[in-house]
Amino acid sequence: MTSSIIKFILNEKIHEIHNPDPNETILNYIRLRLKKTGTKEGCAEGGCGACTIVIGELKNNNIIYKAINSCIAFTPSLEGKQLLVIEDLMLKNGSLHPVQSAMVNYHGSQCGFCTPGFVMSLFSMYKNNSSYDVRTIEEAISGNLCRCTGYRSIIDAAKSLDNNEPDQFKKNKRKIINLLKKIRPKSISINNQNKKYFAPRTVNELKKIIKKYPNLDFLSGGTDMSLIVTKQKKTLDNIIYLNSIDSLNYIKENNKYIEIGATTPLRKFELFIKKHYLDFNVILKRYGSVQIRNVATMAGNIATASPIGDSLPLLLSLDASVVIESFDKKNILPLNNFFISYRKTKLKKGQFISSIRIPKYKKNIFKAYKISKRIDDDISSVCASFNLAIVNKKIKSIKIAYGGMAPIPKRAIYCEKMLLNSNFSENIILKAQKSLEKDFQPIDDMRASKNYRMEIAKNLLLKCFTEIKKNKLIRLNY
Numbered sequence: 248m249t250s251s252i253i254k255f256i257l258n259e260k261i262h263e264i265h266n267p268d269p270n271e272t273i274l275n276y277i278r279l280r281l282k283k284t285g286t287k288e289g290c291a292e293g294g295c296g297a298c299t300i301v302i303g304e305l306k307n308n309n310i311i312y313k314a315i316n317s318c319i320a321f322t323p324s325l326e327g328k329q330l331l332v333i334e335d336l337m338l339k340n341g342s343l344h345p346v347q348s349a350m351v352n353y354h355g356s357q358c359g360f361c362t363p364g365f366v367m368s369l370f371s372m373y374k375n376n377s378s379y380d381v382r383t384i385e386e387a388i389s390g391n392l393c394r395c396t397g398y399r400s401i402i403d404a405a406k407s408l409d410n411n412e413p414d415q416f417k418k419n420k421r422k423i424i425n426l427l428k429k430i431r432p433k434s435i436s437i438n439n440q441n442k443k444y445f446a447p448r449t450v451n452e453l454k455k456i457i458k459k460y461p462n463l464d465f466l467s468g469g470t471d472m473s474l475i476v477t478k479q480k481k482t483l484d485n486i487i488y489l490n491s492i493d494s495l496n497y498i499k500e501n502n503k504y505i506e507i508g509a510t511t512p513l514r515k516f517e518l519f520i521k522k523h524y525l526d527f528n529v530i531l532k533r534y535g536s537v538q539i540r541n542v543a544t545m546a547g548n549i550a551t552a553s554p555i556g557d558s559l560p561l562l563l564s565l566d567a568s569v570v571i572e573s574f575d576k577k578n579i580l581p582l583n584n585f586f587i588s589y590r591k592t593k594l595k596k597g598q599f600i601s602s603i604r605i606p607k608y609k610k611n612i613f614k615a616y617k618i619s620k621r622i623d624d625d626i627s628s629v630c631a632s633f634n635l636a637i638v639n640k641k642i643k644s645i646k647i648a649y650g651g652m653a654p655i656p657k658r659a660i661y662c663e664k665m666l667l668n669s670n671f672s673e674n675i676i677l678k679a680q681k682s683l684e685k686d687f688q689p690i691d692d693m694r695a696s697k698n699y700r701m702e703i704a705k706n707l708l709l710k711c712f713t714e715i716k717k718n719k720l721i722r723l724n725y
């Protein structure tokens with residue numbers, strides 16, 4: 248059944264919005280309509296965390312709590328979920344939630360502008376983990392900026408937490424689960440002042456909508472798309488929301504490859520991929536923030552086709568393919584043939600990425616490096632990825648790809664040719680470094696100069712060689 252009414256849980260009750268504006272952000276809805284102004288707007292582009300809220304999702308008879316940036320999520324995406332904002336953490340008698348108390352006790356707040364966002368990020372960490380080491384804490388708050396308190400007291404507050412003490416959410420969990428079951432998400436179709444919004448629940452429904460409206464724009468996590476509204480101040484008049492399709496939220500594997508469904512959040516993939524390609528996990532840990540990775544998808548990263556999209560050089564060096572579907576066709580395209588020019592791809596109107604396939608190289612060495620101005624929550628200046636097999640000291644196969652070195656993420660074909668079937672020696676690596684000048688003519692921009700980019704690209708090749716040769720990681724953070 249299709250509906251134009253969005254239903255979600257707020258304050259332990261079912262809340263309805265009739266035919267909402269598909270471009271209204273959850274942040275604006277909370278502040279302007281619910282009149283709950285604890286949630287703040289800092290950047291309106293997912294970068295500061297001041298607007299962090301927590302979404303509760305029903306999974307296997309349990310609630311999964313996800314911190315997200317409400318400034319870049321649209322209201323209809325609340326369908327079938329629980330919305331938790333900072334005001335919901337305090338009990339009716341005025342007592343604070345343990346996370347709030349810890350922030351007070353450890354002096355984790357000064358001006359207080361960032362504090363609701365930090366509390367919500369820490370709340371989601373508190374609910375999803377049983378112990379909190381520094382890594383877990385730093386990761387949980389990697390998408391929250393504070394400009395006056397400093398992070399030490401916030402981290403100390405987080406370390407003091409103990410979720411063995413039941414909070415009100417543990418106590419009323421059963422009630423919320425029952426309410427979530429009652430409002431299980433439906434297919435949504437909205438037409439609000441000529442803005443169309445569809446949220447199909449199945450691929451079949453999606454195909455029917457595409458057949459009827461081939462010019463609609465796909466929206467997945469919205470971490471690129473929503474900025475058209477929040478930053479460029481334009482409207483998105485025709486949206487098909489894909490993240491409502493649960494059957495595309497999967498990770499499968501067989502002997503040959505791993506397949507990731509299009510609506511799988513990066514956070515889920517990041518945890519899975521560790522056992523196959525550790526450096527993929529390492530790069531994803533520095534991809535945006537937990538709030539971003541809780542909703543953003545790899546399919547969105549591929550379709551955006553940014554030259555500095557972080558998953559792209561990794562996927563290229565692993566020779567990944569994209570499964571592309573339209574209402575009546577399906578084909579598989581190597582990612583290496585997918586990017587045409589700056590932010591242009593082979594995707595035609597009405598075609599969507601349904602999954603991504605990553606081959607398994609069981610005997611190869613896979614390495615990836617991201618160079619950015621900040622460790623957390625920053626976009627790459629250069630990203631490099633290496634996938635090679637060394638047999639009897641000879642390079643028997645090699646695939647190298649870089650981001651940030653050309654208008655598209657690209658394989659380093661000349662460099663690969665020079666290295667293939669050569670002895671794995673420093674001498675050949677030094678020659679191969681030079682060949683990168685044939686592969687790439689990078690540009691100057693605010694992130695890095697062209698000379699810096701080229702120097703970094705060469706150094707990362709040498710770093711990869713040195714790490715393999717010395718069988719040791721040379722990294723500041725791991």
Ligand SMILES: Cc1cc2nc3c(=O)[nH]c(=O)nc-3n(C[C@H](O)[C@H](O)[C@H](O)COP(=O)(O)OP(=O)(O)OC[C@H]3O[C@@H](n4cnc5c(N)ncnc54)[C@H](O)[C@@H]3O)c2cc1C
Nearest residue numbers: 293467468469470471472534535544547548550556557600
């Ligand atoms: C604060 C912040 C930090 C970020 N940090 C990083 C970072 O560190 N590294 C990085 O690479 N990126 C980063 N990004 C960019 C963004 O998060 C990624 O590109 C993300 O993977 C996009 O996925 P999405 O699901 O949110 O896509 P959306 O924003 O929903 O869509 C992006 C584009 O892809 C299209 N699209 C989406 N899904 C499909 C599909 N299945 N088939 C066809 N087309 C589709 C949409 O129509 C749109 O054109 C950041 C963004 C923000 C706001």
Ligand code: FES
Nearest residue numbers: 289290291296318
């Ligand atoms: S307002 Fe800065 S992340 Fe949302």
Ligand code: FES
Nearest residue numbers: 357358361393394
């Ligand atoms: S307390 Fe002022 S920005 Fe964090």
